[in-house]
Amino acid sequence: MGELIVLTKKEYDLLLFFITNQRRVLSKEMIAEHLWGDQSDLVDNFDFIYVHINNLRKKLTTSGAKYIETVYGSGYRFVATN
Numbered sequence: 001m002g003e004l005i006v007l008t009k010k011e012y013d014l015l016l017f018f019i020t021n022q023r024r025v026l027s028k029e030m031i032a033e034h035l036w037g038d039q040s041d042l043v044d045n046f047d048f049i050y051v052h053i054n055n056l057r058k059k060l061t062t063s064g065a066k067y068i069e070t071v072y073g074s075g076y077r078f079v080a081t082n
Contacts, residue, residue, distance in 0.1 A: 010035060011056045018068065018078030027075040 017034050028046035057068050069077045
C-alpha cells in the first residue's frame with residue numbers, strides 16, 4: 001500500500017491530465033498541446049508523446065497499475081478500475 005512512484009515533471013503533468021479527463025479519449029495532439037502549449041504546433045510528428053506515455057506506463061505498471069489504454073487510431077484513455 002502507498003508505494004512511492006518517482007515521476008518527471010512532464011510525466012506528472014501527463015498523469016494529472018489523464019486523471020482529470022478520465023475515460024475520455026485524448027489524441028496525441030491534445031496531449032502535446034496541453035503539455036507544451038503553443039510550442040506543440042512546431043513539431044512534425046508526435047512520437048515524443050508515445051515516449052512519455054510509455055515511460056509513465058512502465059512506472060505505473062511496476063507498482064501494479066494498468067490505467068492507460070491505447071485507443072487505436074484515436075489516442076489514449078485513462079481508466080481507473082478497482
